[in-house]
Amino acid sequence: MDEQSAAYWKRNVKLVATLTVIWFIVSYGFGILFVDALNSIEIAGFQLGFWFAQQGSIYVFVALIFVYVSKMNKLDREFDVHEDDD
Amino acid sequence: MDLTTLTYIVVGLSFALYIGIAIWAKASTTGEFYVAGKGVNPVVNGMATAADWMSAASFISMAGLIAFLGYGGSVYLMGWTGGYCLLAMLLAPYLRKYGKFTVPEFIGDRYYSKAARIVAVICLIFISFTYVAGQMRGVGIVFSRFLEVEILTGLIVGMGIVFIYAVLGGMKGITYTQVAQYCVLIVAYTIPAIFIAFQLTGNPLPQLAFGSTVNGTGEYMLERLNNVVTELGFLEYTTTNKSTIDVFAITAALMVGTAGLPHVIVRFFTVPKVRDARSSAGWALVFIALLYTTAPAVGAMARLNLTETIQTGEVGAEDGNLSYEERPDWMKRWEATGLLSFEDKNGDGRIQYYNDANAEFAAKAAEYGWAGNELSVDRDIMVLANPEIAQLPNWVIALVAAGGIAAALSTAAGLLLVISSGVSHDLLKGTFTPDMTEGQELMAGRIAAAVAILIAGYLGYNPPGFVAQVVAFAFGLAASSLFPVIIMGIFSKKVNREGAIAGMLTGLIFTMGYILAYKGVFFDPIIANTPDNWLFGISPEGIGTVGMVLNFIVAFAVSKVTAEPPAHIQHMVEDIRVPKGAGGAVDH
Numbered sequence: 001m002d003e004q005s006a007a008y009w010k011r012n013v014k015l016v017a018t019l020t021v022i023w024f025i026v027s028y029g030f031g032i033l034f035v036d037a038l039n040s041i042e043i044a045g046f047q048l049g050f051w052f053a054q055q056g057s058i059y060v061f062v063a064l065i066f067v068y069v070s071k072m073n074k075l076d077r078e079f080d081v082h083e084d085d086d
Numbered sequence: 087m088d089l090t091t092l093t094y095i096v097v098g099l100s101f102a103l104y105i106g107i108a109i110w111a112k113a114s115t116t117g118e119f120y121v122a123g124k125g126v127n128p129v130v131n132g133m134a135t136a137a138d139w140m141s142a143a144s145f146i147s148m149a150g151l152i153a154f155l156g157y158g159g160s161v162y163l164m165g166w167t168g169g170y171c172l173l174a175m176l177l178a179p180y181l182r183k184y185g186k187f188t189v190p191e192f193i194g195d196r197y198y199s200k201a202a203r204i205v206a207v208i209c210l211i212f213i214s215f216t217y218v219a220g221q222m223r224g225v226g227i228v229f230s231r232f233l234e235v236e237i238l239t240g241l242i243v244g245m246g247i248v249f250i251y252a253v254l255g256g257m258k259g260i261t262y263t264q265v266a267q268y269c270v271l272i273v274a275y276t277i278p279a280i281f282i283a284f285q286l287t288g289n290p291l292p293q294l295a296f297g298s299t300v301n302g303t304g305e306y307m308l309e310r311l312n313n314v315v316t317e318l319g320f321l322e323y324t325t326t327n328k329s330t331i332d333v334f335a336i337t338a339a340l341m342v343g344t345a346g347l348p349h350v351i352v353r354f355f356t357v358p359k360v361r362d363a364r365s366s367a368g369w370a371l372v373f374i375a376l377l378y379t380t381a382p383a384v385g386a387m388a389r390l391n392l393t394e395t396i397q398t399g400e401v402g403a404e405d406g407n408l409s410y411e412e413r414p415d416w417m418k419r420w421e422a423t424g425l426l427s428f429e430d431k432n433g434d435g436r437i438q439y440y441n442d443a444n445a446e447f448a449a450k451a452a453e454y455g456w457a458g459n460e461l462s463v464d465r466d467i468m469v470l471a472n473p474e475i476a477q478l479p480n481w482v483i484a485l486v487a488a489g490g491i492a493a494a495l496s497t498a499a500g501l502l503l504v505i506s507s508g509v510s511h512d513l514l515k516g517t518f519t520p521d522m523t524e525g526q527e528l529m530a531g532r533i534a535a536a537v538a539i540l541i542a543g544y545l546g547y548n549p550p551g552f553v554a555q556v557v558a559f560a561f562g563l564a565a566s567s568l569f570p571v572i573i574m575g576i577f578s579k580k581v582n583r584e585g586a587i588a589g590m591l592t593g594l595i596f597t598m599g600y601i602l603a604y605k606g607v608f609f610d611p612i613i614a615n616t617p618d619n620w621l622f623g624i625s626p627e628g629i630g631t632v633g634m635v636l637n638f639i640v641a642f643a644v645s646k647v648t649a650e651p652p653a654h655i656q657h658m659v660e661d662i663r664v665p666k667g668a669g670g671a672v673d674h
Contacts, residue, residue: 012663027168032333039324044297045297045308046308047324050308050324051297054152054157054159055296057167058164058167058375058378059375059379061168061171061371061375064171065170065175065368066365066368068368069174073361076665080666081665081666082361083360083665083666
């Protein structure tokens with residue numbers, strides 16, 4: 001692998017790792033491991049931990065994918081490995 | 087117009103639509119048959135993926151499960167959505183770049199091994215048949231309740247429809263019918279939810295109504311639900327009695343299993359570009375989230391409605407319970423199907439619905455003169471009965487029937503296609519009869535799809551007693567066998583043939599062995615399926631997570647001590663990591 005591709009791959013892995021950490025924190029963290037602690041906080045009619053487990057985590061998942069898509073498209077162009085427009 | 091006639095019309099129209107699309111989108115090459123010619127728009131593919139993924143279980147059963155499990159139902163909500171992040175970031179773009187037709191094909195090429203490919207095909211076929219039996223069952227339930235026909239007739243009609251568009255249209259036909267099916271099912275799911283949310287809280291958005299105050303009480307819905315159910319001896323709605331580690335493991339097994347399911351992965355082979363594969367996963371999750379964020383609201387509202395319909399007054403008061411004679415019509419209709427039943431144990435002519443397994447509350451109930459819980463409700467009816475409970479117009483009920491069928495058929499078709507491509511492309515063309523022409527392969531694919539439909543129909547009509555038990559299998563196997571080898575194939579250049587085969591077999595045998603030991607399936611369970619007996623307190627539903635970890639460990643360890651992959655394989659891995667140069671459908 002040449003240096004350019006290695007650098008591209010490294011950036012890619014770093015981005016994925018960051019997003020995966022967020023993914024883990026909202027679902028397994030807020031929704032499962034710390035659910036009891038968060039449930040003591042109540043916003044509107046929701047206990048916060050319960051809300052993350054049944055609503056919030058799903059919204060964050062959607063957002064994460066679109067952040068990933070936009071960052072990767074930028075990265076592809078930066079390293080000139082994007083696909084042709086046609 | 088009466089309900090049955092109306093239902094016939096709505097369901098009939100939806101079928102006519104699917105068939106029309108099938109005729110318009112007939113596949114004429116293997117590329118079109120397997121991957122729709124790789125020309126599907128990413129948003130359209132996202133919608134098709136959503137329909138492909140959301141099965142009869144998502145549409146019919148999930149909200150009911152959540153209604154009775156409360157917080158415990160979160161494992162399905164997070165587990166069946168979170169996998170899309172893994173798909174988008176770890177699998178879909180790279181597999182699209184690789185650019186072939188099937189999942190086992192990637193595994194076979196990456197690990198330069200026909201054995202690996204065959205192990206993958208076997209996993210794929212087992213996972214897919216497990217699933218498809220459940221879909222056919224869903225079609226049967228909907229037909230028998232709403233169209234008042236025999237389950238067999240319903241199955242034959244359902245099989246006929248799938249046959250037309252899957253066998254003729256292949257992936258191309260399936261894709262566009264799935265788009266139509268998504269529209270039918272999401273409308274059918276959300277309309278009753280919006281009506282009920284509005285009736286109950288004055289807020290039409292189910293996602294918000296769920297956290298609003300119940301009309302006329304000033305009490306938040308979830309708070310009220312907690313009070314109402316605990317008064318009857320049930321567990322508080324927003325908690326669970328499952329251990330944290332088990333909730334964790336089940337969620338992980340479902341997430342990773344989702345990302346490893348071949349019929350989902352293959353949908354990302356159908357888009358034109360790598361970047362489309364990424365965004366398509368995002369769109370898929372948007373369309374899925376519409377239903378998945380509505381479902382917990384539907385579950386909570388259904389539980390509250392059901393409980394308050396029966397417990398009309400104070401708990402323990404003589405006239406606090408619904409009199410059987412005055413029960414609403416929807417209960418009478420569902421009693422006829424056997425999915426709801428009443429037994430007047432204390433002979434007072436009223437329905438008592440409470441948790442008699444809770445010893446403390448059972449003692450109190452005995453003081454009220456209650457002799458045990460008298461109502462049994464199959465959780466599968468909660469979504470289907472919802473519009474009737476909320477007294478919505480007949481056309482909504484008809485639409486829900488069409489939606490349930492759409493959910494089941496769209497998933498069944500996707501599964502049948504991966505089974506047929508596994509047989510015709512991986513087993514025949516790829517392994518046993520490589521000399522086939524494209525025309526012969528296409529014919530083999532069609533025949534395999536037709537045979538698979540017949541087997542699926544048979545399984546739907548004679549569901550083996552173990553269908554419910556083997557669902558854990560499908561996710562456990564996908565998580566512990568396919569997912570790790572695909573990930574390692576992309577993110578490591580060093581994992582080799584020996585490592586991958588050893589890893590897959592370890593994950594597979596461990597997970598299968600564990601589930602069989604506790605669930606039996608073909609024989610009596612060897613060990614009682616109770617939390618005390620579980621390894622680390624992890625239930626068979628969650629054990630795929632441990633299988634996955636073992637797969638990774640074994641694969642890396644074995645690869646370390648055996649020869650590294652040949653140079654051309656390492657180059658192939660480097661190549662799939664960059665988007666540039668992804669072609670259209672590859673003929674080979």
